[in-house]
Amino acid sequence: MSMLEIRALRKTFSSKKRKVVAVDDVSFAVSTGEMVGLLGPNGAGKTTIIKSVLGIVQPDSGEISVNGYCPNRQLKQLLSRTAAVLEGSRNIYWRLSVWENICFFAGIHGVSVAMGKDYFEQLLTTFNLKEKRDSEVRLLSQGMKQKVAICCALAKQTPLVFLDEPTLGLDVETSYELRDVLKVLVQNEQRTVVVSSHDMDVIQDICQRAIIVSNGRVIADEKITNLLALFASRTFRLVIADAHHPELLEVLTQKLPHMSYSTNDRQLILTANLPQANDLYSLIDLLREHGAELETINQEAPDLEKVFVSLMRKERERCNGT
Ligand SMILES: Nc1ncnc2c1ncn2[C@@H]1O[C@H](COP(=O)(O)OP(=O)(O)OP(=O)(O)O)[C@@H](O)[C@H]1O
Numbered sequence: 001m002s003m004l005e006i007r008a009l010r011k012t013f014s015s016k017k018r019k020v021v022a023v024d025d026v027s028f029a030v031s032t033g034e035m036v037g038l039l040g041p042n043g044a045g046k047t048t049i050i051k052s053v054l055g056i057v058q059p060d061s062g063e064i065s066v067n068g069y070c071p072n073r074q075l076k077q078l079l080s081r082t083a084a085v086l087e088g089s090r091n092i093y094w095r096l097s098v099w100e101n102i103c104f105f106a107g108i109h110g111v112s113v114a115m116g117k118d119y120f121e122q123l124l125t126t127f128n129l130k131e132k133r134d135s136e137v138r139l140l141s142q143g144m145k146q147k148v149a150i151c152c153a154l155a156k157q158t159p160l161v162f163l164d165e166p167t168l169g170l171d172v173e174t175s176y177e178l179r180d181v182l183k184v185l186v187q188n189e190q191r192t193v194v195v196s197s198h199d200m201d202v203i204q205d206i207c208q209r210a211i212i213v214s215n216g217r218v219i220a221d222e223k224i225t226n227l228l229a230l231f232a233s234r235t236f237r238l239v240i241a242d243a244h245h246p247e248l249l250e251v252l253t254q255k256l257p258h259m260s261y262s263t264n265d266r267q268l269i270l271t272a273n274l275p276q277a278n279d280l281y282s283l284i285d286l287l288r289e290h291g292a293e294l295e296t297i298n299q300e301a302p303d304l305e306k307v308f309v310s311l312m313r314k315e316r317e318r319c320n321g322t
């Protein structure tokens with residue numbers, strides 16, 4: 001069964017001057033125990049989708065259900081199953097200590113200190129916040145405040161968690177800690193997580209599926225492995241010892257018009273798209289004929305960032321009618 005279902009969601013914001021269609025006929029479902037990435041450029045509609053689920057934004061039309069509950073008629077039941085860290089919001093009380101915040105937010109979700117103490121302590125350890133346990137949150141750094149907000153959301157132990165830009169402001173090490181925590185959450189606790197992020201590396205690392213939105217519409221909803229396979233290229237990077245190979249370069253630029261090359265003080269680096277396996281063998285034969293010593297050869301692996309940029313480019317071309 002789906003933990004989250006969104007059907008034909010639409011939201012427009014109107015001001016005197018203009019009307020913005022923030023969410024335009026968005027539909028998707030997220031299964032229990034799935035971790036999904038919600039991606040899209042600034043203003044794509046990600047936060048509006050999340051806020052619509054949480055009842056913070058009132059959509060114009062469409063249906064939303066969390067474990068069978070909808071925000072219009074059963075908001076209380078829906079919110080008791082959902083935790084969220086929203087971008088740029090004060091998700092926590094700055095005058096309370098780290099521990100008090102965790103106990104407070106878990107408490108209002110029905111997780112008492114007696115019930116949750118061990119888990120709360122575990123969260124503090126995982127996020128390296130033990131030393132700050134009794135510090136007022138207002139005295140913590142930006143990244144630490146973000147970590148506390150995430151701890152408070154997780155401490156509620158809800159089946160569905162929304163994290164809107166969770167790694168914003170986190171240092172590299174903490175970002176990795178968060179990834180590990182989220183992976184465990186999904187694998188061991190079967191919790192469902194929707195993460196919005198501009199950090200493609202994070203999404204590629206932790207999510208099974210990505211939903212990509214642009215101008216309020218879903219333009220891709222695919223397993224990340226499928227997205228990567230779709231954009232897998234046969235681009236190879238060959239490093240050749242000794243940068244001085246004028247004859248070889250002349251032959252190569254004639255035979256491989258899309259090849260590019262660069263040199264440093266001791267190497268020649270070729271980048272070429274070789275669609276057929278035979279193209280690669282022919283290139284290696286040419287190198288051998290010209291006495292060029294091949295140091296390394298790598299196939300460029302696609303990453304989610306490249307996929308995302310390429311999809312956005314296509315989408316822009318489609319919108320511009322080119
Ligand atoms: N309260 C509001 N009033 C008017 N317009 C709004 C409001 N909230 C969002 N919008 C507009 O709706 C569109 C979608 O915004 P949203 O915040 O959902 O995008 P986003 O995908 O979360 O972007 P980002 O990556 O920058 O966080 C934008 O054009 C934004 O200006």
Ligand SMILES: [Mg+2]
Nearest residue numbers: 046047087164
């Ligand atoms: Mg946003």
